[in-house]
Amino acid sequence: MKAMRLMAPGAPLVAVELSLPAPREHELRIAVEACGVCRTDLHVYDGELPDIHCPLTPGHEVVGRVAEVGAAVTRFRPGDRVGVPWLAYTCGECAYCRSGRENLCREARFTGYTYDGGYAEELTADSRYCLPLPEGPAAELAPLLCAGLIGYRAYRAAGVAPTLGLYGFGAAAHLIAQVAQHEGRRVLAFTRPGDSQAQGFARSLGATWAGGSDERAPEPLDAAILFAPVGALIPAALAAVRPGGRVVCAGIHMSDVPAFPYSLLWGERSIASVANLTRRDGEEFLALAARLGLKCTVERLALEDANRALERLRTGELTGAAVLEMPAAASVATPRARP
Numbered sequence: 001m002k003a004m005r006l007m008a009p010g011a012p013l014v015a016v017e018l019s020l021p022a023p024r025e026h027e028l029r030i031a032v033e034a035c036g037v038c039r040t041d042l043h044v045y046d047g048e049l050p051d052i053h054c055p056l057t058p059g060h061e062v063v064g065r066v067a068e069v070g071a072a073v074t075r076f077r078p079g080d081r082v083g084v085p086w087l088a089y090t091c092g093e094c095a096y097c098r099s100g101r102e103n104l105c106r107e108a109r110f111t112g113y114t115y116d117g118g119y120a121e122e123l124t125a126d127s128r129y130c131l132p133l134p135e136g137p138a139a140e141l142a143p144l145l146c147a148g149l150i151g152y153r154a155y156r157a158a159g160v161a162p163t164l165g166l167y168g169f170g171a172a173a174h175l176i177a178q179v180a181q182h183e184g185r186r187v188l189a190f191t192r193p194g195d196s197q198a199q200g201f202a203r204s205l206g207a208t209w210a211g212g213s214d215e216r217a218p219e220p221l222d223a224a225i226l227f228a229p230v231g232a233l234i235p236a237a238l239a240a241v242r243p244g245g246r247v248v249c250a251g252i253h254m255s256d257v258p259a260f261p262y263s264l265l266w267g268e269r270s271i272a273s274v275a276n277l278t279r280r281d282g283e284e285f286l287a288l289a290a291r292l293g294l295k296c297t298v299e300r301l302a303l304e305d306a307n308r309a310l311e312r313l314r315t316g317e318l319t320g321a322a323v324l325e326m327p328a329a330a331s332v333a334t335p336r337a338r339p
């Protein structure tokens, strides 16, 4: 099978032919149909995360079909549609794992970072961390698996916020804006200065205001979520939220936060980060996405175009999410009727 692999941080991904071993006890071998391209993939590519072991196949928004199951797998059968998210393994025994916070487990492993991911025609994944997915176009499900899911974790962390600011209007924000709308919240979108295309996109999804992150918010925010990995947005967002408001950082990496006067934090404002996800987040969010009929706006690219997809994400040229599609995957396995 073909995979696009990172051979060294910062060097373009290389197309490589690989063969996968048979799945171990709890694993699935999955024929990939589509894999979303996430901002975190860029941090991996750029070597901004610790302990990156190359060669590595990135990608943690994986939609595929089960091709083969390990001996101990009972949840899935060949032909099932599954999603492989970022969280790939946890110890199950530490204080975090035992208190519903497996996202903070120190032994946690991650798809497309510590384990090979979905920029490939196939991957193996621990079935206990895979999520059942509905039918429908694979490319339009992929962004739900990280952009949607971690965006939703950040959205919940923002608390009760009738007026919500979203900084960075990409894959995650375009999904969370829809959730916020359904809950009757007002969304204000802050984009790169001068990015009129992203601002128009935000308005088309119901944002009541959209402007550059250098612009003053037209009204005080109850909370803000930062999807853009720009530390300077933290003081900017603090200045925009009212007393008692929260600023939630949703990304795994950010440029340094500049010094700012305490008066911006004063008034019981707070700053929080959101790290990884739990399996429960996945189940809850996918159910919500189906119930609300969330629409992913995607730009489809071929697996071989992974470098171009990453570059388009970096330069902010995308509208919505970039997704790598594997045309061959559809013919590998077809869904079976359940008894």
Ligand SMILES: [Zn+2]
Binding pocket: 090, 091, 092, 093, 094, 095, 096, 097, 102, 105, 106, 107, 108
């Ligand atoms: Zn643990």
Ligand SMILES: [Zn+2]
Binding pocket: 038, 039, 040, 041, 060, 086, 146, 147
């Ligand atoms: Zn991600």
